[in-house]
Amino acid sequence: MDELIRLSAAELGRRMAAGELTSEELTRACLARIEALNPTLNAFLHVDAEGALAAARAVDARRAAGDELGPLAGVPIGVKDNYCTTDMPTTCGSRMLQGWIPPYDATVVKRLREAGLVIVGKTNMDEFAMGSSTETSFYGPTRNPWDTDRIPGGSGGGSAAAVASFMVPLAVGSDTGGSIRQPGAVTGTVGVKPTYGGVSRYGLVAMASSLDQPGPCTRSTEDAALLQAVIGGYDAHDSASLNMPVPDLIAAAQAADLTGVRIGVVTEFQGEGYERGVLERFAEAVELLRAAGAEIFEVSCPAFTYALPAYYLIQPAELSSNLARFDGMRYGLRAGDDGTHSAEQVMNLSREEGFGREAKRRIIIGTYALSAGYYDAYYGSAQKVRTLIQADFTKAFETVDVLISPTTPTVAFRIGERMSDPMSMYLADLCTIPSNMAGNASASFPCGLSDGLPVGLQVMAPPMADERLYRVGGVLERALESAWGHPLLDVLPTIDTQAVTA
Amino acid sequence: MGLTAADVARLGALARIQLSEQECAELAPELDVILESIRRVSEVATPEVPMATHAITMTNVFRDDVVQPSMTAEQALSGAPDNEDGRFRVPQILGEE
Numbered sequence: 001m002d003e004l005i006r007l008s009a010a011e012l013g014r015r016m017a018a019g020e021l022t023s024e025e026l027t028r029a030c031l032a033r034i035e036a037l038n039p040t041l042n043a044f045l046h047v048d049a050e051g052a053l054a055a056a057r058a059v060d061a062r063r064a065a066g067d068e069l070g071p072l073a074g075v076p077i078g079v080k081d082n083y084c085t086t087d088m089p090t091t092c093g094s095r096m097l098q099g100w101i102p103p104y105d106a107t108v109v110k111r112l113r114e115a116g117l118v119i120v121g122k123t124n125m126d127e128f129a130m131g132s133s134t135e136t137s138f139y140g141p142t143r144n145p146w147d148t149d150r151i152p153g154g155s156g157g158g159s160a161a162a163v164a165s166f167m168v169p170l171a172v173g174s175d176t177g178g179s180i181r182q183p184g185a186v187t188g189t190v191g192v193k194p195t196y197g198g199v200s201r202y203g204l205v206a207m208a209s210s211l212d213q214p215g216p217c218t219r220s221t222e223d224a225a226l227l228q229a230v231i232g233g234y235d236a237h238d239s240a241s242l243n244m245p246v247p248d249l250i251a252a253a254q255a256a257d258l259t260g261v262r263i264g265v266v267t268e269f270q271g272e273g274y275e276r277g278v279l280e281r282f283a284e285a286v287e288l289l290r291a292a293g294a295e296i297f298e299v300s301c302p303a304f305t306y307a308l309p310a311y312y313l314i315q316p317a318e319l320s321s322n323l324a325r326f327d328g329m330r331y332g333l334r335a336g337d338d339g340t341h342s343a344e345q346v347m348n349l350s351r352e353e354g355f356g357r358e359a360k361r362r363i364i365i366g367t368y369a370l371s372a373g374y375y376d377a378y379y380g381s382a383q384k385v386r387t388l389i390q391a392d393f394t395k396a397f398e399t400v401d402v403l404i405s406p407t408t409p410t411v412a413f414r415i416g417e418r419m420s421d422p423m424s425m426y427l428a429d430l431c432t433i434p435s436n437m438a439g440n441a442s443a444s445f446p447c448g449l450s451d452g453l454p455v456g457l458q459v460m461a462p463p464m465a466d467e468r469l470y471r472v473g474g475v476l477e478r479a480l481e482s483a484w485g486h487p488l489l490d491v492l493p494t495i496d497t498q499a500v501t502a
Numbered sequence: 503m504g505l506t507a508a509d510v511a512r513l514g515a516l517a518r519i520q521l522s523e524q525e526c527a528e529l530a531p532e533l534d535v536i537l538e539s540i541r542r543v544s545e546v547a548t549p550e551v552p553m554a555t556h557a558i559t560m561t562n563v564f565r566d567d568v569v570q571p572s573m574t575a576e577q578a579l580s581g582a583p584d585n586e587d588g589r590f591r592v593p594q595i596l597g598e599e
Contacts (some may be wrong), residue, residue: 080530104575196557239563240556255526278515306546309539316536319518327518329592332580343593344518352520360519364510367517378540381547386554404577421537440556463557 004029006490009169013071016063023056023063023074030076034120034167038093039483040497041143043152043162045081046088048120048468052076059116072226073116078162078171081122082129084203085110092205093125093137093155096332096354106173107238107366108214108231115230123171125354128323129179129207131155132416132428133418136358141415144187145495146453146473150412153183153428156188159217160187165495170227176208177311177431180215181444185407185456188446188488190224192216192475193432195463197242198440199228200235208318209240211311211436218292219489221445221473225253228466238390241439244455252467253474258292261472264299264400269431277450279443282406285447285457288479289472290405299396299403307434308426313369313371317379320366326354332464390438397462402472405431407444407456431458441466445473446488447480454488505533 007015015021018180031049038044060076079085082092091097105113112119126136134157135144145165152161156173160183163171173180175193184191192215199214202473206212207289216227225495229250242356265286270279290296328334328350329343336349355363369378398401410430418425435442444456457476461468481487510533519592521529524580575588584591 060528100581103573103580158532205588236565242558242560282536303546306542309542312535312539313543317567324518328583330590332583334583337584341593343595346593347518348520355519360521361532363517363519364513364529365533366534367513368505371516377535377544380553381540381543383552383553383555384547385543387551390554390557422532426535431599 005033005166007169008220009072009075009218010220010226011167012074013073016074017069020059024053025061025117026074027056027076027120030168031192037167037495037497040495041145041161041165041200042124042147043142043158043167044078045093045139045158046119047125048088049120051087052118054119055118059118062116070115072170072230073268074118074285075170076110076118076120077121077169078159079109079112079119079169080159080171080173082174082205083172084205085109085119085122088122090205091139092129093127094354094356094359095138095412096326098138098333101329101334102203104203107200109203109236109418111231111264112172117170117230120168123156123162126155127188127359128158128205128319129155129174129176130319131411132178132182132363132425133415134158135415135419136356138356143415144412145492146187146302147412148496150414151237152452153186153412155179156183156191156217158190160184161190163187163189163217163219164492166368169219170223172214172231173217175203175213175328175436176211177315177436178429181388181407181427181432181442181456181458184444186412188453188492189452190216190218190221190443190445191223192228192443192469193435193441194228194232194466195441198246198441198464198466199232200238200241202235202237202295204323208315209322210318213436216364219301221424221470222250222253222258223479224443225249225393225470232311238298239257242464244494247465247467249467249470252470255471255474257473258289258294258472261402262400263289263294263472264297264396264403266304266403266405267298267300268302268304269405273427274406275411275450278406278408278410278455279438280453281448281450282457285476285480286404287477290478292475299400299402301392301396301403301434303385303392304434306385307389307437308430310382310425311437312365312434314381315367316362318366319367320363320370323359323363324442325349325373328354386437393434393438393440393460401461403470405458407431407458409451411450411455416472435460437462438445441469443469443473445476447476448488503532504537
């Protein structure tokens with residue numbers, strides 16, 4: 001059974017198609033693993049064992065009846081708790097939405113169900129996806145399976161920890177400033193932020209609408225390609241959805257080499273502030289990419305250094321506007337409704353009680369940034385930085401096919417270490433934010449360990465050229481696994497379930 | 503120039519969040535992060551730089567105005583803290599003044 005949960009989603013799909021395995025057997029194995037580890041890791045906020053088994057049996061029945069099923073049919077998956085699901089609560093890691101069951105499924109969820117994937121539960125996250133450590137969840141932090149004293153990244157730490165600890169082979173996340181890629185980097189998993197508009201945001205509870213992007217969280221490049229192929233593509237329900245042909249991601253993930261591929265190393269994302277081990281693993285990966293046929297160049301993107309401050313104007317501004325809907329009137333928590341308070345007072349009390357500290361901090365920042373008379377100077381100026389970042393990307397992609405950098409400046413930090421210093425916490429997303437600001441595709445791939453903790457390499461591609469991520473990621477993954485003799489997660493330490501009392 | 507606790511209280515009122523005096527006092531120095539961001543951003547956000555909003559420019563995302571099935575009233579009310587006669591029930595909106 002232990003062997004089963006370690007297989008890739010692609011391999012599990014093949015075995016089910018060949019009749020060697022049923023979805024019910026596989027789902028039971030995942031549920032057993034979740035039961036054993038979740039009290040320690042707190043990766044799942046909600047597990048629907050009965051619903052998952054029913055969905056698994058339904059897929060098995062369809063297969064037995066001869067239905068033509070996709071390559072991931074029957075594979076269990078975890079869904080970040082900010083996707084609307086009609087059969088499970090959607091809390092966004094917040095007290096505000098405790099127990100709320102949405103009346104509709106997000107497009108991503110609908111597509112997963114249609115493709116026969118088995119949704120086992122909802123994964124933990126920073127409250128309303130704001131954070132880089134999953135410590136701001138109202139339901140307690142998630143722990144990193146590599147070291148349970150450390151953070152699993154954020155805001156999608158639950159999804160990344162669930163995949164890295166073999167609870168489920170696949171998960172979906174959402175990436176606003178790096179919330180799929182940064183958890184991927186610090187847990188040794190693959191995290192992809194598709195081109196903005198490449199995967200529908202319909203039914204994903206909005207945080208910062210111009211930046212939010214759904215994407216895959218997996219253990220291999222091929223699995224990520226298969227998952228993006230399921231959830232991606234045009235959706236009329238999302239006004240920012242791109243109505244364009246989707247490239248063949250799966251073929252790209254299987255490409256043999258990088259002959260003729262020009263790779264730019266971002267000058268600004270190395271050096272001071274980057275841990276030595278992170279830079280060493282990155283440099284080794286660059287050499288492997290060169291050996292696989294790629295041409296390597298140094299590329300300077302000076303506007304990238306302004307991405308972080310601009311992000312911390314745009315993101316709170318959009319967030320404060322989106323979170324205005326949580327007023328205790330139509331859904332969510334309502335506090336102080338005892339007949340003595342007006343609607344306005346009930347709104348004030350509900351939002352005081354429902355939101356955590358980080359949410360309040362960012363709502364206040366956003367309210368300030370959007371104040372009358374300040375809008376142009378603050379939000380408008382930050383939008384101009386987006387133009388400069390896009391221009392840097394455009395210029396870079398005239399000479400190279402992809403850009404690369406470390407995904408994060410450091411490996412996973414300790415739980416509690418950065419909670420009292422917002423700026424040091426925000427630095428975790430330093431390298432990932434430019435792609436959200438410009439809307440282009442990017443991904444993080446594992447590239448080794450530093451002091452026993454995973455390091456990620458980020459690949460950035462032009463908008464709608466997501467296939468380039470998969471080509472570079474797939475070749476890198478095979479080169480590294482061939483050098484190590486095994487996948488990175490094979491050396492995941494045994495998780496001590498006695499070490500933490502959740 | 504930093505933000506004061508009184509500024510934070512005012513912003514809290516605008517954002518409809520009841521903040522305690524202690525929260526206002528704690529948040530005020532933390533909000534200096536935004537003032538620093540503004541200073542950094544204004545170094546490069548000069549008048550000749552246009553604003554950007556999207557990676558791929560889209561011109562028309564409208565659809566035909568056709569009546570389609572929608573959520574039932576029951577579904578829409580399913581997550582409401584309170585409802586009555588098929589409507590959201592909310593606390594009194596008009597004050598006594």
